[in-house]
Amino acid sequence: MAVIAIAFAAGILASAYVEPLLWGGAIALAVIVAGVIGGGRFRTPALIAGAMFVLGAARYDIGMEVPADDISRFRGRVIAFEGTVASDPDIRRDQMRIVVRADRALASDSWRPTTGFV
Numbered sequence: 001m002a003v004i005a006i007a008f009a010a011g012i013l014a015s016a017y018v019e020p021l022l023w024g025g026a027i028a029l030a031v032i033v034a035g036v037i038g039g040g041r042f043r044t045p046a047l048i049a050g051a052m053f054v055l056g057a058a059r060y061d062i063g064m065e066v067p068a069d070d071i072s073r074f075r076g077r078v079i080a081f082e083g084t085v086a087s088d089p090d091i092r093r094d095q096m097r098i099v100v101r102a103d104r105a106l107a108s109d110s111w112r113p114t115t116g117f118v
Helices: 002-017 020-038 040-064
Strands: 078-085 100-107 110-113
Touching (some): 020 040
Antiparallel strands (some): 100 110
8 A cells, every 4th residue: 555655656756846758758667677577476566556656647737737817827917806705814913814716817907807816
């Protein structure tokens, strides 16, 4: 079970820091080597670990996708935005924070529909 978790975590790390072609080739090579050297004994565990690695990498990539209309894409160009409060206020000693779900943003003298949180 630990091997599955480690392979999944390694996929996440590889996806965050290495180009997909490099980690894809490395995992394919590792699965082939484990299958050839270990014979039938290591083939199935190597395939499972390889699959978990790829799933971890895919999970990271999916989580990092930002929609085209996300307010973060307007960074530096937003003059104002409108939205709805999405969380209860977090009141501290010298500050208060709230999360707002952006509905539209004023950028370059025109209002544009947006998504995302501020």
